[in-house]
Amino acid sequence: MIEFNDITKFFISGTVRTDVLRGVTFKVNKGEFAAIMAPSGTGKTTLLNVLGCLMKASSGSYLFEDQDIETLNDDQLSEIRNKKIGFVFQTFNLLERTSALDNVLLPLVYADVYPADADKKASRFLESVGLKERINYKPSELSGGQQQRVAIARALINDPAVILADEPTGNLDANSAKEIMEIFKTLHKEGRTILVVTHDINIARSAERIIYLKDGRVEKEEVLR
Template sequence: MIELRDITKSFHNGPTTTEVLKGINLCVEKGEFVAVMGSSGNGKTTLMNILGCMLRASGGSYRLDGADIESLDDDQLSAIRNKKIGFVFQAFNLLEGTSALDNVLLPLVYAEHYPDDAEERATGLLQSVGLGDRVHHKPSELSGGQLQRVAIARALVNEPAIILADEPTGNLDTASSEEVMNIFKRLHAEGKTIILITHDPDDAARAERTVFLRDGKIFHREEVQ
């Protein structure tokens, strides 16, 4: 479903060019749960932004469900992003002053059609992540673990096939991390494709396989041990 071939990415700041990704080759099948590890600054978030169609690669090819991503225009990219991909971030990225329910509904406001059952769907998702009694709470009234569960419900509201999570447990204590990882396990069991960026080997151990980003390339476990 996801196929990256020789993906490169460079950033230009004035006269300096930083070559972050130097030829990424990675295939992820539908329904796989893959962890991505690597030192800080190695380009994990950059890779996730490319996978999530938020950033264009400098070179190489990216096929997603048979579509050649590099040949699509910005509108086509955002349509694919909204339909197929749910994002979860380390810092939650929820709207302050807005209830859990309205945060979860937000992606639907940007969808082509606002579904009739939107509120029911969002409430059901909040219940499924254990927040049925926090639907009307605002971010300032929720714990870190609860905030991340709201963010997961938001990522799911468009029923994406793929979940991209960038260090989702990075700001959480052990117990909350465990809850969040259990939700990813359940989503994987339900057939979602999950790509999880993490610094935590315990989190990575929950995935089916781990790949390592180093020197701008992807290595598999047997290559780094």
């Protein structure tokens, strides 16, 4: 599903060059739940931005469903982002004045596909993350954990090929974090492909496999189950 071969990424700020990814190689298979583990500030978000086609690598090859991402134009990249990838962020990224239901529906608006049963589908996903009673609440009326559940339901609405999560529990207390990881485990059992990047080993341990990054490269992989 995902194949990273010797991916590098550097940034230039003024005269300073920062090499963040220095040759990252790994694969994620369809149906897998993998975690990428790296300390703070060492390139997790950068890696996820490349994975999510939000940013191009400086060099190396990236295959997504056997398609060479390097060869695609901006329209093709946004098509992949909108239809194939569900994003979950550390800060939830919900629209403030908008109900949980409409937040979940938002990706459909961007993707230009609006099935007749969209509302029903969105309600069903909100129900599946335990928010049946909250579908008309706005983000400010929800707890952090509940907001992240809305974000997960939003990530599911397009039936993405993969869910990419960047420190999805970084802003949550231990209990809510555990509940969110249980939701990811359930989604994985249902057959979804999930990739979480985190600096927290307890979060990474929810996955089946941990890919450890060090100094911009894969240091080792650990298979947990």
